[in-house]
Amino acid sequence: MNRPKISIYIATSIDGYIARQDDSIDWLDRVGGFGEDYGFQKHLSSIDALIIGRKTYEIATTVADPYPGKRVIVLSNSLPAVREGMELYRGDLTALIAKLHIEGVRHIWVDGGVTISQFLALQIVDMMTISIIPIILGAGLPLFHVIDKEISCRLLSSQSYASGLVQITYALGVG
Secondary structure (H helix, E strand, O other): OOOOEEEEEEEEEOOOEEEOOOOOOHHHHHHOOOOOOOOHHHHHHHOOEEEEEHHHHHHHOOOOOOOOOOEEEEEOOOOOOOOOOEEEEOOOHHHHHHHHHHOOOOEEEEEOHHHHHHHHHOOOOOEEEEEEEOOOOOOOEEOOOOOOOOOOEEEEEEEEOOOOOEEEEEEEOOO
């Protein structure tokens, strides 16, 4: 593989939404307080960089340092600038991945509904971990957008937690 490993790590409602219609993610709190981080710190420590979309950026930057010590690239055609310490990128995603590879990035976390779908459409996602939160939102921002491709997935693991969260991890692009 002549590019960094690309992973998705995201939570969704049972009915496939990653945010409410007003972009709020307060419903994620229903699985907090169980003394469990659901593998988040392990995942965060395994990555060199994050590529996030504008909406994810706007939510993430409500906290002081959302991704401590990580390189963060924000994809947006509408933002004029991003927070100091983060990078704004407009352009071809395969060119971005090639650039990051040359710069020594080994593992990228892709986050945000539209961004995830863009990477899936390019068929360059290696692994996807989805945490299903025990709630049906009924409406909101969907995890997946139309990608016009069928992508084979192989189950690597599934785990249920006392909070009701179920986490599934797939390898993508395999038969």
